[in-house]
Amino acid sequence: MPVVSQVTCPVCGSFCDDIEVVVKNNIITDVRNACAVGAAKFLDYTNHRSVKPLVRKNDELVEASLDEAIRKSAEILIDATYPILYGWSSTSCEAIRVGLELAEEVGGVIDNTTTICHGPSILSIQDVGIASCTLGQLRHRADLIFYWGCNPWSSHPRHVERYTTFSNGRFQKSAWRAHVSRLGGILSRKRLRRAINLVLRRDVFATSEISRELPYTMFQKKRKMVVVDVRKTHSADGADYFLQVEPNKDYELLQAFRMLIADEELDIDRVAGVPVETLDEIADVMIGCELGVIFFGQGLTMTEGKLRNVDAALSLVRDLNQRTKFLIMPMRGHFNVTGADIVFTWQTGYPFAVDFSQGYPQYNPGETSVIDILCRDETDAALVVASDPVAHFPKKAAQNLVKNPLIVIDPQTTPTSLMADVVFPSTFVGIETEGTAYRMDHVPLPLKKVVEPPSNCLPDVEILQRILHEVRRLRSKRK
Amino acid sequence: MPKLKVSLLTGRTVDQGVGKEHGKLSEEYQESVAICYMDPEDIKSLGIRENKNVRIITNFGSVVVRLVKSPTAPHPKVVFIPYGPWASLVMNPETHGTGMPSLKGIPAEIEPALEERVPSMLNLLEEHYKRE
Numbered sequence: 075m076p077v078v079s080q081v082t083c084p085v086c087g088s089f090c091d092d093i094e095v096v097v098k099n100n101i102i103t104d105v106r107n108a109c110a111v112g113a114a115k116f117l118d119y120t121n122h123r124s125v126k127p128l129v130r131k132n133d134e135l136v137e138a139s140l141d142e143a144i145r146k147s148a149e150i151l152i153d154a155t156y157p158i159l160y161g162w163s164s165t166s167c168e169a170i171r172v173g174l175e176l177a178e179e180v181g182g183v184i185d186n187t188t189t190i191c192h193g194p195s196i197l198s199i200q201d202v203g204i205a206s207c208t209l210g211q212l213r214h215r216a217d218l219i220f221y222w223g224c225n226p227w228s229s230h231p232r233h234v235e236r237y238t239t240f241s242n243g244r245f246q247k248s249a250w251r252a253h254v255s256r257l258g259g260i261l262s263r264k265r266l267r268r269a270i271n272l273v274l275r276r277d278v279f280a281t282s283e284i285s286r287e288l289p290y291t292m293f294q295k296k297r298k299m300v301v302v303d304v305r306k307t308h309s310a311d312g313a314d315y316f317l318q319v320e321p322n323k324d325y326e327l328l329q330a331f332r333m334l335i336a337d338e339e340l341d342i343d344r345v346a347g348v349p350v351e352t353l354d355e356i357a358d359v360m361i362g363c364e365l366g367v368i369f370f371g372q373g374l375t376m377t378e379g380k381l382r383n384v385d386a387a388l389s390l391v392r393d394l395n396q397r398t399k400f401l402i403m404p405m406r407g408h409f410n411v412t413g414a415d416i417v418f419t420w421q422t423g424y425p426f427a428v429d430f431s432q433g434y435p436q437y438n439p440g441e442t443s444v445i446d447i448l449c450r451d452e453t454d455a456a457l458v459v460a461s462d463p464v465a466h467f468p469k470k471a472a473q474n475l476v477k478n479p480l481i482v483i484d485p486q487t488t489p490t491s492l493m494a495d496v497v498f499p500s501t502f503v504g505i506e507t508e509g510t511a512y513r514m515d516h517v518p519l520p521l522k523k524v525v526e527p528p529s530n531c532l533p534d535v536e537i538l539q540r541i542l543h544e545v546r547r548l549r550s551k552r553k
Numbered sequence: 554m555p556k557l558k559v560s561l562l563t564g565r566t567v568d569q570g571v572g573k574e575h576g577k578l579s580e581e582y583q584e585s586v587a588i589c590y591m592d593p594e595d596i597k598s599l600g601i602r603e604n605k606n607v608r609i610i611t612n613f614g615s616v617v618v619r620l621v622k623s624p625t626a627p628h629p630k631v632v633f634i635p636y637g638p639w640a641s642l643v644m645n646p647e648t649h650g651t652g653m654p655s656l657k658g659i660p661a662e663i664e665p666a667l668e669e670r671v672p673s674m675l676n677l678l679e680e681h682y683k684r685e
Contacts (some may be wrong), residue, residue, distance in 0.1 A: 085570070085574075086570075109567075110567055110570070111567065111570035111571055111574060114570070114571040114575060118574050118576070119574070121575055121576040122575075122577065122578050133684075185652075189652045189653065190652075190653060190654065190656075193651060194651045194652075194653050225564065225565070227567070228564070228565050228567050228569075228570070229565040229570075304560075304562065304631060305562070305628035305631055305633070306625045306627075308624075308625065310625075321562075321657075321658045322560075372657065375653060376653065376654075376655060376657040376658075377657045377658045378655070378658060380651050380653055380655075426652075427652055439650075439651055439652035439653075440650035440651055440652055443648065443651075443653075444652075445648055445652060445653070446648055446652060449646050449648075462577065464638065464678070464682060465577065465637055465641065466636055466638075467641060468613065468641055468644040468645065468646035468654050469613065469643075469644070469646075469681060470613070470646045471646055472641065472682060473681070473682060476682050476684065477684055486576065486577065487577065487578060488577045489577060489638055489674065489682075492678060493678065493682055493684075
């Protein structure tokens with residue numbers, strides 16, 4: 075049975091490139107090396123997909139020819155005064171490039187999912203700067219790994235295994251064995267507790283407080299992992315130390331670390347619910363490491379402070395570089411959200427929230443970002459590519475999105491496509507179509523085609539090119 | 554009826570990731586996102602049991618979801634709903650000039666909703682997003 079190897083996984087920002095896909099008669103029968111989400115994508119991608127373009131008539135989506143759907147879309151975009159072109163993070167760079175050309179042509183706002191993900195991180199990086207690197211460097215050299223406000227176990231399931239704590243680098247060995255023995259200890263304690271409770275018929279153990287004491291492994295000269303979060307996630311179970319921070323207090327904690335690293339005294343007992351002595355010990359571990367890294371997630375970007383939290387994290391890393399070597403990287407969500415930022419930047423000068431309404435690119439997140447535009451109810455049409463804003467935007471924004479004409483290009487049936495006026499079922503990029511995408515560390519990798527798409531499905535890039543062509547044709551005709 | 558003031562978090566889970574790949578209209582997806590993870594002690598203080606329905610109320614809306622005992626407790630007064638159309642109904646759209654709505658740490662109230670049903674995806678779209 076043919077096995078396609080070195081396939082990249084079109085799911086999360088880790089963008090694993092070691093997937094093996096078994097194909098029989100143009101059907102994927104097995105997937106190797108993928109996480110649960112990646113495997114589900116390759117094995118179940120044909121569920122709930124439509125293969126024919128749909129156009130809304132008499133408040134009902136009905137099948138239409140591709141030409142009719144293209145013409146209808148072009149008319150919607152031409153007739154709109156301030157259309158939104160949104161999505162882009164789950165398609166190829168080639169499609170994004172055409173999308174930008176279309177946005178300029180129709181004088182719309184083009185934004186990608188960065189806006190509801192690491193938008194504040196980008197703003198902060200533009201303000202403060204970032205000391206970062208590729209994931210390969212960290213795999214081989216990092217001996218202190220922080221996951222701050224992120225839960226790779228759920229959102230990037232193979233990140234720890236491939237790039238950090240459980241990967242076997244040239245200069246740093248995997249901490250997998252230590253983790254297995256620690257996990258064994260946790261399970262034994264749980265079993266013992268359950269047995270005692272069963273015998274005594276009551277819960278003799280109150281909910282345990284999370285230990286603040288640093289374990290001995292934190293002081294060893296080997297690879298270690300710290301998770302900072304408001305709740306003890308599954309990622310924290312795999313960490314040497316879990317630092318529980320009170321909700322919306324990350325900024326205070328990061329600034330406290332900056333003071334401690336600068337050898338300044340804190341004249342309070344606790345910061346963000348954590349005793350200062352504990353912070354002092356962790357600060358010593360930070361200074362004592364050979365190469366440290368902070369991966370941060372939406373625990374910083376979505377909570378109170380937003381970009382200012384990221385300012386503090388970037389500044390902490392800058393300060394740490396006066397004492398040792400330290401790096402920082404945002405945990406990007408979709409497999410090509412980094413690519414979307416890169417293509418936006420190389421085409422327009424700005425990474426997201428780009429407004430072409432004046433005929434040239436303008437960038438002012440808060441004003442030209444889609445959530446704000448939708449909440450102010452300023453748009454009058456939208457094109458959504460490979461994204462599902464109805465499911466993931468706050469209610470007010472989604473309501474204002476669906477009340478105007480809506481075009482959706484997506485291989486899957488989603489809440490957004492159900493509310494659309496025109497739906498193009500495209501091919502799955504990375505499964506049925508080739509392309510290019512950027513991993514979270516800005517490394518470009520190829521998306522492979524492993525099976526043939528249904529005969530009447532076109533790739534995103536081709537659909538966008540045809541809409542662009544039709545827009546130009548109709549415009550010249552109207553003139 | 555007992556009410557509890559909590560801090561609401563939203564985010565990804567493995568089940569949510571797998572569920573969306575099964576299809577956004579699938580039962581697996583609804584089962585994985587129309588839920589609320591809560592600390593077992595908080596569930597006790599609400600006077601209900603796991604798998605019963607609760608209503609989450611914020612300044613921006615309310616939604617009925619199924620209550621699930623958190624596997625990552627203790628996190629008293631902090632509840633977690635995976636990303637999805639159910640969580641979106643109670644999210645804070647305020648971006649504070651950054652473009653980014655506030656999707657974590659939202660002040661919320663939670664109360665038992667034993668008689669109410671968790672809306673299906675299609676019902677939810679019909680009720681909240683239907684065009685006039």
